[in-house]
Amino acid sequence: MEKMDHTILEHEANERLDKMVSSIREEWSRSQVQQWIKDGDITVNGKKEKANYRLQTGDLVEIEVPEPELPDIEPEDLHLDIYYEDADVLVVNKPKGMVVHPSNGHFTGTLVNGLMYHCKDLSGINGVLRPGIVHRIDKDTSGLLMVAKNDYAHEKLAAQLSEKTVTRKYFALVHGNIPHEAGTIDAPIGRDPADRQRMAVVDNGKDAVTHFRVLERFDRFTFIECRLETGRTHQIRVHMKYIGHPLAGDPKYGPKKTIDFGGQALHAGVLGFRHPRTGETLTFEAPLPDDFAHLLNTLRRGL
Incomplete structure (x- = not known):
């Protein structure tokens, strides 16, 4: 059973309980949420309420998603x-x-x-x-x-x-020209209060640290390597948007006008860890997929 709670912010006040909860996850339908409310799986301030209950600032909504x-x-x-x-x-x-x-x-x-x-x-x-x-x-x-x-x-x-001992390096193409050669983004990540289907840098989020270095610059884009110190949901996508360089092709965090790449230009290219039984250090590298490599070559030709 999945459990979560959400404290109602000022801009969410007066919203229906069922509408608010169904907006948290794309896969939660309104009718499904209404059934959970009826069954007592969703409460407000510890009490059972109706689906049309109008939420107030500071209300604590507790959700226990039943096993499907x-x-x-x-x-x-x-x-x-x-x-x-x-x-x-x-x-x-x-x-x-x-x-x-x-x-x-x-x-x-x-x-x-x-x-x-x-x-x-x-x-x-x-x-x-x-x-x-x-x-x-x-x-x-x-x-x-x-x-x-x-x-x-x-x-x-x-x-x-x-323990943050796993090596995870990603390769990403981001919008804009990053002026410095390397950097570290240390900014907490949590659910976006303005859009609960997205993540964002928020004061009460979980610690999130991304290290990056520039590999290649183009006219309007930069090719970078990112090393994760933590592994938050959408971490690289959120952090790069936070510093003004969202991922190319990203439908959720990128600009409306971006590369038509069928999704964000992001590849988990290096993975290293200790073998769970022998303790031996194992490191693996996967080359960029063909479409990503083709995109970079297109940019190199100035197209």
């Missing part, structure tokens, strides 16, 4: 690009456009569907919808992910993420 009735997650031969595999861990190069794990509206074609076809032994710590998944990257971000094949490995890998 799970469909059978079918194994699918998705021809995964496996970079490494042993009895404990697997490293896969996820293509752009692939969702990592099943969710409402995405029960086929996900990385998990492909993993279940490829191997039957995956950790169960994150539940039946996310077997083996230790960390995620966005649907339209390509690149390397580590997958745990048993609960022991999952706990060890998750601990390394928590």
